[in-house]
Amino acid sequence: MLYEAAVQAVDWEIRFLQRLYRAAAGRPARRLREDFCGTAALACAWAARHPQNRAWGIDLDPEVLAWGRREHRDRLPPEAARRVVLRRADVRRARTPPVDVVAALNFSYSVFKTRAQLGGWMRRACAALDRPGLLVLDAYGGTRTMTTGEERRRVPASISPAGEPVPPFTYAWEHAHFDVISHHLRSCIHFTLPGGRTLRRAFTYDWRLWTLPELRELLAEAGFDRVEVYLHGWTPSGASDDVYRRRKRYENALGWVAYLAAVKR
Numbered sequence: 001m002l003y004e005a006a007v008q009a010v011d012w013e014i015r016f017l018q019r020l021y022r023a024a025a026g027r028p029a030r031r032l033r034e035d036f037c038g039t040a041a042l043a044c045a046w047a048a049r050h051p052q053n054r055a056w057g058i059d060l061d062p063e064v065l066a067w068g069r070r071e072h073r074d075r076l077p078p079e080a081a082r083r084v085v086l087r088r089a090d091v092r093r094a095r096t097p098p099v100d101v102v103a104a105l106n107f108s109y110s111v112f113k114t115r116a117q118l119g120g121w122m123r124r125a126c127a128a129l130d131r132p133g134l135l136v137l138d139a140y141g142g143t144r145t146m147t148t149g150e151e152r153r154r155v156p157a158s159i160s161p162a163g164e165p166v167p168p169f170t171y172a173w174e175h176a177h178f179d180v181i182s183h184h185l186r187s188c189i190h191f192t193l194p195g196g197r198t199l200r201r202a203f204t205y206d207w208r209l210w211t212l213p214e215l216r217e218l219l220a221e222a223g224f225d226r227v228e229v230y231l232h233g234w235t236p237s238g239a240s241d242d243v244y245r246r247r248k249r250y251e252n253a254l255g256w257v258a259y260l261a262a263v264k265r
Contacts, residue, residue, distance in 0.1 A: 001160045002191050003203065006171040007106060010045040010161075016244070017101055017136055020230075020261045025132040029100035030054065033128055035091040035121075036108030039068035040084070041161060047083045048076055056096045057086045071162050092121045098130035104137040110207035113184060115218060118210070122222035126264055133264040135224065139215060142255035146209070150174040150190075151255075169193050183209045215260055224262035231258045 021029040030052050034043040037057035046055045059065055065086055073084050087094060091104075102125045112118040125135050144151075152172045160166050170192040177186040189203040212229060219227045230244040234253075244259055 001162075001164065001166050002155075002169060002171075002199075003189070004039070004041055004160065005158050005166045006155045006169075006189075006191075008041055010042045013042055013103070013105065014046055014049055016259070017103060017134075020136060020259075021101055021134050024134050024261070024263045025100070029134070031097070031099040031101070031130070032056070033058065033096055033099040033102045033125075035094075035102060035104045035125065036106070036111075037068070037086070038064045038106075038108075039072060040065070040086050041068070041072055042103060042105065043086070044068070044072040044076060044084055045161070047080045051079070054083045055085070056099065057084065058089050058091050058094045058096075059086075060088065060090060062088055075162055092117075092124050094124075096128055098133075099128060100130060100133060102128055102133070102135045104135070107138060107140060107207070109137060110205070110210060113182075113208040115214075119218045119222055122218055122224075122262075126223045126262075129264045131264060135219070135262040135264070137215070137260050137262075139210065139212060139258045139260060140256065141209070141211065141258070142253050144254040145175065145185075146178055146180065148175050148178060167194050178209070183211075185209050212258060212260070219260065219262040222262075223264070225265045226263040228261045228263070229258055230261065231256060 018028055032046045032055045034040060034057045037043055037059045040057035043055035043057040047053050065088055069086055073081050112121060150172050152170055155169050155171050157168045158166045172190040174188045175185060176188055185207055187205045188201045191199040191202055216227045228246050231247045231250050232240045232242055232244050235241050
């Protein structure tokens with residue numbers, strides 16, 4: 001629940017995915033494949049959004065898939081739950097019916113550390129798409145991402161998708177190690193709860209930091225016809241304004257988040 005409250009915003013993500021797909025196809029998307037789905041919060045929210053929506057969630061971790069079935073899919077109305085398929089599989093080998101959108105969010109593809117591994121998944125994602133189809137993935141970067149350090153922010157109290165209260169807490173994202181030669185990094189998420197209790201290394205990631213040019217080139221090599229990059233603007237105080245627009249140029253900053261929309265015509 002803490003991770004979902006701090007990191008995920010599935011309602012916003014669905015609206016954003018639909019916006020991108022409408023721009024590419026001229027109609028709403030109905031079939032979603034969520035790769036590296038974890039608890040499949042996005043897939044389940046997608047199915048709940050419209051009676052024609054269907055979703056497939058793919059992940060290797062049986063524990064988080066079981067949690068997602070229990071806390072997300074099984075809490076849906078039965079008719080909507082039947083339109084969600086959760087599957088334990090390697091995203092590079094999983095087979096699903098053709099879909100309108102493949103989403104790979106929260107940077108999870110960064111587990112692939114070589115061009116061959118990442119390109120292999122991108123080719124599989126391209127093959128899983130109908131025509132027109134859209135692969136959407138997020139990326140992050142900036143000068144601060146290539147150093148060690150910790151960023152903290154306060155997360156207000158909320159209600160979980162299961163209807164349970166989530167108290168206010170502090171979320172911390174730590175870059176514990178970065179290798180400039182390989183771009184391999186180790187990051188951790190920590191939570192500090194009311195009363196001062198701290199969950200250190202609640203999540204640990206062993207990733208490669210991929211750059212936007214590398215991702216765009218690999219997507220083109222995987223068979224996509226067009227790759228667009230969406231980046232946020234800035235508030236007067238220097239924070240992200242959370243408004244993502246298509247960009248062709250963007251000045252570097254301490255940290256930024258981008259979305260890549262790869263179109264298969």
